[in-house]
Amino acid sequence: MTKEIIFSDATKLAELIRTKEVSPVEVVHAHLDRIAAVNPKINAIVTLADGALNAAKAAEAAVLAGDELGPLHGVPFTVKDSIDTADVATQRGSPIFKGRVPDVDATSVARMKKAGGILLAKTNLPEFSYWIESDNLLSGRSNNPWDVTRTPGGSSGGESAAIAAGMSPIGLGTDLAISVRGPAAQTGITSMKATHGRVPMTGIWPRAPRRFWHVGPMARSVRDIALAFSQLVGPDGHDAFATSTVQFDAGIGRQPYRQLRVGWMVGPGFGPVDPEVAATVKAAAEALKDTGVFVEQVSIPALERDFPLDVFNRLHVMEMKPAFAEATAGHEDEMYKMAKTMLSLPDTSMKHYIDAEQAVERLRDGYADYFSRYDALITHVLPIPAHKHGVEKFTIDGQTVDATYLQGATVPLNVTGLPGLSMRFGTSKEGLPISVQVIGKWQAESTILHLASLLESISTVRNLHPNL
Template identity: 60%
Template sequence: MTDDIVRMDATRISQLIARRELSPVEVMRAHLDRIAAVNPKLNAIVTLADGAMEGAERAEAAVRSGAQLGPLHGVPFTVKDGIDTAGVLTQRGSPIFRGRVPETDATVVARLKAAGAILIAKTNPPEFSYSIETDNLLTGQTNNPWNLDYTPGGSSGGESAAIAAGMSPLGVGSDLSISLRGPAAHTGIVGFKATHGRMPMTGHWPRVPRRFWHIGPMARSVRDVALAYSLMAGPDGADGFSISSPGLDTGVGTKSTRQLRVGWMASPGFFGPIDPEVVATVKAAAQALSSAGYHVEQVRLPVVEQTDANSVLWQLQQMESQPEFEKVTAGHEVEIFRHARLVLDAPDTPIADFVAAEQAIERLRDSFAEYFRRYDVLLCPVTPFPATRHGLNDVVVDGVTVSPFHVMSATSPFSLTGMPALSMRFGTSRDGLPIGVQVVSSWLAEPTVLKVASLLEEVSPVRDLHPTI
């Protein structure tokens, strides 16, 4: 039964608990057993939450008493270790924060708990949540459950690996340029970055540059991220960027009243080469949507092709992040790993370059605004290439040698502009690694993203594949 439980999604678990066909204690024990069995190989879980089993026992008592149950009653969940959890270690991937225990939950964590979910563990981030790989001096390197020699990505790599390996059905990650969507693609799960401001960032560190940071759900099904999104979103009275809009409809399970218009692009499409296997996967997803009755056509977005979004993001975030990193690392120089060192050693961005970067974002926003007058959805790669081996200095993509940071080229534009974007698996590389596609829509159009992703999930050729670890 344990194997069955740890492959269920959060929605299914909550349904079975509500019908008294599955016990919260059984669910928690199954996931704790799974963690004990596979985490030594993955190093995705860095802290078990005290009181998880006691929480499951209380949840079981509530079921027996006939109490009203929340939509995630008794469901375990994990949280990236850059996000605060009351009474549970939150060490931010750095010896500088060794032993740090917050007194309060991040807003999104509190909201999941209020829905009945039970925190089971914290997951590994890179140092300060600032890298495309998940490793640090405090809790070490996380491995990809599809191949231990490969990275699960970053910075929510521990979260994605834990969910893909069945140690958690649902998790909370964060995203500055790729950190939800890239790890989701590398490990074959679903990661959802809603419109900037939908999810309050209260309780997340670092807070800068907050106009680009996003918090979001990660899971093995689209319906799970849709449910978590509906529970986590909305202003909290503390984060000045958090926004509201009429309703939080997820769009999942509803029928369209008109034919949705989908544009897809892969190569050319972003600033640099795209692996042919990734291109083929995006094309296959486009064909699947066409077969489902959507209006689908290949598109070009010249501004996106010509804008080095990674450089734009670096020039802007470095100016804000460096002072914060200098403050927290003062007197702790021997405890700084390579990720923070990159930020600390970077020269200041000249003001002319800073202004040019801000204007580049404006051009991207204008281009997307014009695009979404004509289309409902943009379908594109998540990453230009599948997961790579740990620690590569260069990556060869379609015959071209690029920096490993090129992995962010198809996600950074949507972080810079704050648009909703979802990553999900739709293919497999020749090396047996997941390949994802990215579903993007206009600002506040989360229902459209989730509806299209839900349809793709139904017809996905890889829907039932899981790591064999």
């Protein structure tokens, strides 16, 4: 039963708890045992929540008493260590914040708890959530459960590794340019960056640049993402970007009232893409066609005019440097390589900054034009499967690029605010997950979740788990 528990999705666990087939105490114990067994190899979990077992006992008593139960009642969840958790250390991947214990939960954590979830642990990340590999001076480097010589990504790499390895069924990560979707792709799980502002960022650091940051659910099934999002969505009265009152229903199996139109592309505008990855994107598109969706290959000219990765780099450096400088003042000897790199970058000139702002508007217009004709877009998440630790240069389809190019297909959604979901749909020759990204128009999370559920139902790689 233990194996069934640790590799059941959160929706299934909630059902088993609700019907008294398992107890919340049994579920939490199973995950704590799994953490003890595999975390020494993976280093995804950095802090256990002391109150998890007591919360599980209270959840069990509520079931036995016949109380009204939330949709995640008794289900453990984990949280990236940049997201505040009341009475549980939130150390942001840096010795500068060692021992920092918040008094209040981030809005996203509070909402998971309100749904009945039990905070189990905090997960590893890069220093200040800033890089594509989860490594820092405080808690070290996280490893990919599929191959420990490879990265689970960043910045939500500890979260993705914990879920993939069965240490957690569901959790929360954050995304500035790639950080819930990339790690999910590298470990073969599912995640979603919703439309900007749909989920409040209250209680999460760093906030700069606020217009690019997102918090989102990570899990092992599309239905779990839909369930978590239904609990996370909506304004909280603190995050000024979180103003939308558009409701979301977690049901994802309904047929749309008309045939959906979906385009697919791997470039140009994203940088080079490995042929194996490109073939997986095409295969996902063809699979959707077989379900009755209209599908065709497309291009978005705006991505060719303004390379989104370049636009992002010109904007975010100017906005993140002050936050990093303030956080590290007087602690320069405790900085790791990415904080040092950020602070050493030259400032963007005012001309280039304004040009980049205008480029963002052109990119938004380009996507608006595309979505006037299509309901969704299928792309790759990453141009390659999970890579070895510490690699800084990659040769992809004959072109040599630096590591920032891994964000080529994800960062456009951060600068435009559009929603995107990452899910596995293939396997590399080396046995590593390959994922696709399902992108929707503004606040169209229901559409991308519906399409993702179709892909999940016909995927040949569903329910695969690392052999640990």
